[in-house]
Amino acid sequence: MTIADANQFNRPAVTSSGVAVVFAIGVLVLLAGSFVQRQLLFMSIVGIALFGLGVRRYQQDRDSISAGLLVGSGLITAASIWYISTVPAEFTHRLELLPGVIGLWLFVGALSVQRTHWRRQLIDLGVGLVLVAILVSGVLRGSSELVLVISAAGLIVARDLAENAVSLGTQIGTGESTITQPAEFRHLGYSVIVAGGAVVTVLGVSRFGIEEVPFVGLIALLVASVVLVLVAYQ
Amino acid sequence: MALTEDVRQSIQGSQLESVLDGRPAIGGVPLINQQSDPSHQSSSETTVRSTGRWRGVVVLVLISLAVGLLAARPSLLLVAAVGVVFVAAPQFTRRPDPDLSISRELSRESDADDRMAVETTLRNTGDRRLVDCRIIDGVPSLLSVTDGSARCATTLAPGESVTLSYSVEVRPGRHRFQPTTILCRDASGALEVETTLSEPTEITSAARLPTVPLAVQDRHRSGPLSVDSSGEGIEFHSVEEYTPGDPPSRIDWRRFARSRELRSVSYHPERIAELLVCIDARASSYRASNPGEPHAVAHSVEAAGRLADTLFESTHRVGLAAVGRECCLLEPGRGTDHEARFHQRLSTDPALSLTPPSERSPASGPSRPEPASQPDIDRQLSVVSEAVGSTTQLLLVTPLADEAAVEIATRFVSECGAVTVISPDVTNDRTDGQQVARIERAARLTRLRRLGVPVVDWDPAEPLGSALESLERRLQ
Numbered sequence: 001m002t003i004a005d006a007n008q009f010n011r012p013a014v015t016s017s018g019v020a021v022v023f024a025i026g027v028l029v030l031l032a033g034s035f036v037q038r039q040l041l042f043m044s045i046v047g048i049a050l051f052g053l054g055v056r057r058y059q060q061d062r063d064s065i066s067a068g069l070l071v072g073s074g075l076i077t078a079a080s081i082w083y084i085s086t087v088p089a090e091f092t093h094r095l096e097l098l099p100g101v102i103g104l105w106l107f108v109g110a111l112s113v114q115r116t117h118w119r120r121q122l123i124d125l126g127v128g129l130v131l132v133a134i135l136v137s138g139v140l141r142g143s144s145e146l147v148l149v150i151s152a153a154g155l156i157v158a159r160d161l162a163e164n165a166v167s168l169g170t171q172i173g174t175g176e177s178t179i180t181q182p183a184e185f186r187h188l189g190y191s192v193i194v195a196g197g198a199v200v201t202v203l204g205v206s207r208f209g210i211e212e213v214p215f216v217g218l219i220a221l222l223v224a225s226v227v228l229v230l231v232a233y234q
Numbered sequence: 235m236a237l238t239e240d241v242r243q244s245i246q247g248s249q250l251e252s253v254l255d256g257r258p259a260i261g262g263v264p265l266i267n268q269q270s271d272p273s274h275q276s277s278s279e280t281t282v283r284s285t286g287r288w289r290g291v292v293v294l295v296l297i298s299l300a301v302g303l304l305a306a307r308p309s310l311l312l313v314a315a316v317g318v319v320f321v322a323a324p325q326f327t328r329r330p331d332p333d334l335s336i337s338r339e340l341s342r343e344s345d346a347d348d349r350m351a352v353e354t355t356l357r358n359t360g361d362r363r364l365v366d367c368r369i370i371d372g373v374p375s376l377l378s379v380t381d382g383s384a385r386c387a388t389t390l391a392p393g394e395s396v397t398l399s400y401s402v403e404v405r406p407g408r409h410r411f412q413p414t415t416i417l418c419r420d421a422s423g424a425l426e427v428e429t430t431l432s433e434p435t436e437i438t439s440a441a442r443l444p445t446v447p448l449a450v451q452d453r454h455r456s457g458p459l460s461v462d463s464s465g466e467g468i469e470f471h472s473v474e475e476y477t478p479g480d481p482p483s484r485i486d487w488r489r490f491a492r493s494r495e496l497r498s499v500s501y502h503p504e505r506i507a508e509l510l511v512c513i514d515a516r517a518s519s520y521r522a523s524n525p526g527e528p529h530a531v532a533h534s535v536e537a538a539g540r541l542a543d544t545l546f547e548s549t550h551r552v553g554l555a556a557v558g559r560e561c562c563l564l565e566p567g568r569g570t571d572h573e574a575r576f577h578q579r580l581s582t583d584p585a586l587s588l589t590p591p592s593e594r595s596p597a598s599g600p601s602r603p604e605p606a607s608q609p610d611i612d613r614q615l616s617v618v619s620e621a622v623g624s625t626t627q628l629l630l631v632t633p634l635a636d637e638a639a640v641e642i643a644t645r646f647v648s649e650c651g652a653v654t655v656i657s658p659d660v661t662n663d664r665t666d667g668q669q670v671a672r673i674e675r676a677a678r679l680t681r682l683r684r685l686g687v688p689v690v691d692w693d694p695a696e697p698l699g700s701a702l703e704s705l706e707r708r709l710q
Contacts, residue, residue: 124290131294134313139305145312152298152313156291156320163287164423171368171417172385177400183366183387190365190421198319202312218311219303222318226295229322 010115011174015184016165017111023158024107027130027151028100031137037097040084044101047076048108055112077105092140096133103129111162119166127159149202153195160191280429287423291317329425330418333360336431348404349380355397358390365389366419372412375532375588377402404439407536410581411435443544443699447654447688447706448507448627472500508551508566510622511538514632514639515558520590521635523660530633532588533658533694537631539580540698546573560585561614563621622650631656634678643682655682656690
């Protein structure tokens, strides 16, 4: 086994990683309500996508193209972060997009870099920042329930697929001849079905007029359900 | 002297014969002997563990709850509720219960090269679908996969099977397939069940070692260990003056017929040796020259097997010992049964496990045992020393990866007597740290040589026979 062969166990599975990134991007697209936000988000996505490709390529061939991709993607991402911090007229729009883009960048980096002991922590940090974007969108901009619920479901699916990609990469590897897609698609199907079920259930329950239930009562109900689930895990 | 590894041919096992169309193997191609017995299939006990996949989502739920509470936004409670559904969903998925059967077929890809095609088939014999079944075939650690993959992740419906097809490059020696590891996850990925399936398969590429350097320490019994003095044996030593009492069989009768002069022919006397092959399998010996390359313990096990084959063939009495996470000891003996026991211990004894000891979290891969403590190693060394008799020679196989390895060798020299060290070199010089490790190992070799210990410095990329011959030349 060569070093290159051994490195196949240091990369997350490709299919699940790719779909996870698509879900994470989808969450940010949902949150970007204004035209300016969408433009800046598009610029960021281009920069982050080039960054992911550059990192992958740099690990295989350390040539001028991969170096150029990394430098170019760095410049585009830095510029997009600068624009996000300064261009949108409303401060809440900046606050909404900035953690999301940085989170996406960390998320893509965690799934692209070949050997890192911090991969899972980087994924969680990236997901955490996108969650901040969702919460900011809910608190400061008053995004609709539909957007918030779908964003949350999409973010959890992205994290789940990323975790699955990492575990598959560690245990099975990502060699060209290694078949992992059947298990990856099966898990993707499960995740999407649960996400769909969660969205339908939560939106369905919200239509029963939960606004009339005391807010503290709602909190108590949710905390109780979390405790119930955790106890069931034991 | 050039390497004269005697490559022998024989084929056993009906499966391989059918693959090779009954053709005999040709010269120059190593003996490839595959033994596969379905009656010996076994499944180890299973380990169930939580992967912790959804713990992060619990944090997401709690953060959303807190922010929703502080900002008095019911919509954020819905975000938390989505998380609760995801966290609760694994409670409704069934725990995987893998019930699989395994079969393995080997075939030589062509007569010209040493590559073997391996096809390992796993069938779901249970009545439940395995939605995420990760299979890692137990490729012998010294054989590298040259084509295809020995791993896959798939789903298996009841009765469905999956075949892993790959090629391995065969090296000289006996190579036993390790148990195949199966990791099954439930649909949510929250639970993982680990089990192993054994299909005893062995590839033997027999290349006889030209020599094994042994000290002259005999038990005054006739046998094939050559010593320097003259006497009875097979190999010619010298012609001497006849002295009354010399047996008639040693008289040179041709010379007597020619010149009526009585002379006696002497031969190298040959004796049986008693040897103990001791493998240093401590945690520090599980080092490899590169990530993914076989570690030193794997090379040591290979060397021990080949040394034993050569010594058994010469009718010596051979035993096996190992120090590491456990103590392994098989007293010296000979005969077919003992030889089989030797190889069985070599391939299955926990002390010689090819899985490095580690304190890694089991969630990141198949579980691994922890290394032994230093007091435990001392106790194991005492056990081995006690087993070594006054006439037993010790072949210590160690990569000399740390100072403790030298201490072990010197302890054996003081307690046991004749010790030969065979050291697979797994160092390289790619980084500063690796260069230092190489220099330190060279210093250890020099120290042992200065103490009068014969040391074989073996680069595993080169044939073991060459390294043994070079020591023999040095000793002469």
